[in-house]
Amino acid sequence: MIGLLGRLTTERSATAILFLLLFAMASRAAVDPDMWWHIRLGQQSVDTGHFVYADEFSHSQRGSIHKNHSWLAQVVIARLWRQGGHLGLTVYVASLAVAGMFFVYRAGCGSVYTQGFVLVIGSACAAAFWSPRPQMFTFLFAALLLYLLRRLKRKGQSPLWPLPPIMWLWANLHGGYILGYLFLIAFILGELLNRRLAGVGAAVALPRLRRLAGFTVLSLALLPINPLGLDVFTTPFETLGISGMREYIQEWQSPDFAQPLTWSFVILVLALAAASWASKVKFDFTDLLLIGGTLFMALYSARHLSLFAITVAPVISIHMDSILERKGWTIPRRSKETLIRSALNIMLILIVALGTIAHVAYVSSGDTIKQMLALNYPAAAVEFLKESGLSGKIFNSYNWGGYLILNLPEFPVFIDGRTDLHRDSLAEYTAAAFGRPQWSEVFARHEIDIAVIETDGPLAWRLEEAENWRRIYRDGVASVYRLTRAESGSAGR
Numbered sequence: 507m508i509g510l511l512g513r514l515t516t517e518r519s520a521t522a523i524l525f526l527l528l529f530a531m532a533s534r535a536a537v538d539p540d541m542w543w544h545i546r547l548g549q550q551s552v553d554t555g556h557f558v559y560a561d562e563f564s565h566s567q568r569g570s571i572h573k574n575h576s577w578l579a580q581v582v583i584a585r586l587w588r589q590g591g592h593l594g595l596t597v598y599v600a601s602l603a604v605a606g607m608f609f610v611y612r613a614g615c616g617s618v619y620t621q622g623f624v625l626v627i628g629s630a631c632a633a634a635f636w637s638p639r640p641q642m643f644t645f646l647f648a649a650l651l652l653y654l655l656r657r658l659k660r661k662g663q664s665p666l667w668p669l670p671p672i673m674w675l676w677a678n679l680h681g682g683y684i685l686g687y688l689f690l691i692a693f694i695l696g697e698l699l700n701r702r703l704a705g706v707g708a709a710v711a712l713p714r715l716r717r718l719a720g721f722t723v724l725s726l727a728l729l730p731i732n733p734l735g736l737d738v739f740t741t742p743f744e745t746l747g748i749s750g751m752r753e754y755i756q757e758w759q760s761p762d763f764a765q766p767l768t769w770s771f772v773i774l775v776l777a778l779a780a781a782s783w784a785s786k787v788k789f790d791f792t793d794l795l796l797i798g799g800t801l802f803m804a805l806y807s808a809r810h811l812s813l814f815a816i817t818v819a820p821v822i823s824i825h826m827d828s829i830l831e832r833k834g835w836t837i838p839r840r841s842k843e844t845l846i847r848s849a850l851n852i853m854l855i856l857i858v859a860l861g862t863i864a865h866v867a868y869v870s871s872g873d874t875i876k877q878m879l880a881l882n883y884p885a886a887a888v889e890f891l892k893e894s895g896l897s898g899k900i901f902n903s904y905n906w907g908g909y910l911i912l913n914l915p916e917f918p919v920f921i922d923g924r925t926d927l928h929r930d931s932l933a934e935y936t937a938a939a940f941g942r943p944q945w946s947e948v949f950a951r952h953e954i955d956i957a958v959i960e961t962d963g964p965l966a967w968r969l970e971e972a973e974n975w976r977r978i979y980r981d982g983v984a985s986v987y988r989l990t991r992a993e994s995g996s997a998g999r
Contacts, residue, residue, distance in 0.1 A: 517618050517839060519851035523858050524622045525604055528629055530862040532603035535869045536595035537878045538637040540923040541583075543908035544576070546915075548584025551577055557733035561927060563911045565899045565918040566952055572927045573734055575681035575741045579640030593870040595638040600866070602642040603632075606649035606816065613649075613656040614820035616827030617837055624826070627777065628819035630770035635812035644682030647672060649816045651686050652796075655693045656820060658718070659710055659792065666714075666721045673725035678732055681742040685813065690722050692799055696792030703791070741926070748929040752807070754904075754936055755925065761808040771804065771811050778818055781825035785832075793821055883909045884958055884984030891917065891958070891986065894978075898955025898989075901948075904935060906958065906984075920952065941968040957987040 543563070551557050557577035561567050574580070586594035607629055614621050635645055650672065658664035676683040700709035710718075732738045752758045761768040778797070782789065789797075800817045803810035830836055868874060879885045884906055891914060900917050902910055907922025921928050921935045928935075934952075938945040941964030948954075959965050961980055969975045969987045979986035 513842060514848045514851050515839075515842070516847065516851060519855055520618045520622065522855050524618060524625065525608065526855070526858045526862045528607055528625065529600045529604050530865045531629055531633065532600040532636050533596050533862075533866045533869055534599070534636075535874055535878045536592045536599070536638045537875065537882060538639060539905040540908055541595065541638045542910075542912040543922050543924065544580050544583050544639055545587045546584075546908075546912045547574060547577075548580030548582070548587075551581050552584055563915075563918060564907075564920065564922065564928070566920050566931050567927050568918065570927060572924065573737055573741050573744075575677075575734060575738070575745075576640035576679065577733055578675075578678040579643050579680055583638065583640070591870075592875050593866070596866060596870045599636050599638050599642060602646045603629075603636045606646045607632075609646075609649040609653040610816050610819050613653040614823035616823050616830070617839075619837065620826050620830065621823050624777070624819050624823045627770050627773050628815040631774055631815040632812035634767050634808065640680040641682060643676065643679040644685065645812055645816070647676040647679075647683070648685055648689070648813060651689055652816060652820075655689065658714065659693075659697075662711060662714065666717055669718075669721040670725040670728050674728045674731065677729050677738055681745060683729075684742040687722070687726075688799065689796065690718070692795040693792055694719055694722075696790065696795045699791035709790075745926045748925055748932075750932050750936075751925055751929075754932050757809045758807050760805060761811065768808070768811070771814065774815060774818055774822070775801075777822050778825075781822050781829065785825040785828040787825055787828050797821065881983065886981050887958055887979055887984040887986050888914050890979045891956075896956060896988070899953050900956040900958055901938060901952075901954045902958045903939065903960055903963075910958070917956070920954070939963065939965055941965045946972075955989050957985075959985060959987070961985045 546563065550559070551574075557574050559572055559574070560569050561572050562569075583595065583598065586598050590597070607625055610628065611621055611625060614624065632645070635641065654664050654666075654669075658666075673683060673686055676686060694715060697710045697715055701712065729738050730736050734741060761771060763769075763772065796817050797814075800810065800814040804814040884903075888910070897916070899920070900910075901920045904921055904923070907919045910917065910919050911922055921931050925932070934948045936942075938948040939959070945965060945968055949957075957965070957969060957975075959969075961982060961984060966985055966987075970977065974990055975987045976990045977985055978988050
C-alpha cells in the first residue's frame with residue numbers, strides 16, 4: 507500500500523486533476539434543441555426495430571422516407587434518457603468528450619503541464635461541438651483515429667487491424683464517419699509526398715502505408731452492413747448538399763468572431779503560429795494537409811471547430827516541447843514521492859473530484875433543468891395545449907420542433923432539426939418565421955391551424971395584426987395562436 511502511494515507522483519496527480527477538470531468543463535445541462543428528437547427516434551427504433559422509416563412526427567413531410575444514419579447513437583441516447591434522464595445525458599457528453607481529449611493527450615508530446623495548457627484551450631474550442639447528440643461519437647472516433655495515425659507516424663507502428671471495426675461502428679453511429687476517410691486520405695497522401703519530396707527517412711515506411719491503405723479499403727467494404735445499405739455512402743453527402751443549410755442553420759455558418767466562444771479558436775491559431783516559429787521544427791506534408799484541411803473546414807462552418815482543435819492541439823504540444831527542451835526548461839519526472847507529498851496529492855484529487863461531482867449534480871438537477879427549459883422552450887405552452895382539447899396542424903419554431911416531437915406528440919410539427927428530411931421546407935419555414943409577406947401563403951398551403959412561436963418574434967407581430975388569427979396563450983417565451991375562421995379546420999371549430 508505504501509509503495510502504491512509513493513507512485514502517485516505530482517505529475518500523475520496533475521494528469522488526474524486535468525481530466526477531472528475537463529469532465530467538469532464538458533458537463534452541462536442537457537437541453538440541446540436537437541437532443542429531443544434524437545431521443546424520440548431512438549425510442550422508436552427500440553420499440554419497432556425499424557431504423558429507416560416513413561416520417562410520422564411532422565405533417566409537412568409525413569410519409570417521407572427518413573434515412574436515419576444515426577440510428578445506433580440514438581438508441582444509446584434513448585436508453586440513457588430512459589435510465590438516467592438529464593443526468594444520464596450530461597454524463598454521456600462529458601464521458602465522450604473526456605475520452606476524445608484523452609486520445610488528443612496521448613497523441614501529443616511533453617509534460618502534463620505543457621499538454622494541460624494546450625488541452626484546456628483545445629477543449630474550450632471543441633466544447634462548441636459537445637452536446638447530447640450523436641455527433642459526440644464523431645468527436646470521439648475522430649480523436650481516436652488521429653491518435654492512431656500520429657502514433658504510426660511517430661513510432662513507425664500502430665495497430666491497424668482495429669480500423670475496419672472502428673469505421674463500421676462509426677458509420678452506424680453518425681454520418682460524420684466520412685471525416686475519418688478524409689483524415690485517412692490526407693495522411694496517406696501526405697506521407698507519400700514526404701517520401702517523394704522530403705526523403706524516405708521523413709515518412710512512414712511504404713509497407714506500412716500499404717497496410718493502412720488496405721485496411722482502409724477493407725473498412726469501406728464493411729460499411730454497407732448497415733440499415734441504410736449502400737445508401738450509407740451517399741447519405742452524408744446528401745446532408746452536406748442541402749440547399750440553404752448554411753443560410754438558415756447557425757452551426758453550419760462560418761464562425762462569428764465577435765462571440766467569445768470562438769476566441770479559443772483564435773488562440774489556438776496564434777499558438778500554432780508562435781510555437782511553430784519558435785521551435786524551428788518544420789511542418790511536413792501530412793501536418794500541412796491535416797491542419798490546413800481542418801482549418802478550412804472550421805472557417806467554413808463553426809460546426810467543425812472541434813475537428814481543428816483535436817488536430818492542431820497535439821502539434822502545438824510537440825512544438826512547445828521542442829522549445830522547452832532546447833532551452834532546458836524541463837521539469838524532471840519523479841518516479842516516486844514521499845508519503846506526505848502523496849497524501850497531499852490524494853487530497854487534491856479528492857477535492858477536485860468532489861467539486862466535479864457537485865458541478866455535475868448542479869447542472870443536471872431538477873431545479874436547473876426546469877429553469878433552463880422555462881427560458882429556452884415552450885414548456886408552459888405545451889402544458890396549455892395538452893389541456894386545451896385542440897387539434898390540428900401546427901407551425902412551430904425550428905429550435906422547438908424536437909422538444910414538441912418528444913413532449914407534445916399529439917401535434918405533428920411543421921419542422922424540426924432533421925434537416926435531411928426537411929430540406930424542402932427550410933425556405934418556407936424561413937419565409938413564415940421571419941414574417942415575410944409569403945407567411946400567409948405558407949400557412950394556407952400547409953393548412954396551419956395553430957402557431958407555437960416565440961413571443962417576441964416577427965411572425966408574432968404578423969399574427970397579432972391578422973384578422974383571422976387570435977392569440978390564446980402567451981408567456982415570456984412562447985405564444986400560441988389559433989386560426990378562427992369557420993373553414994379553418996378542426997382547430998378553428
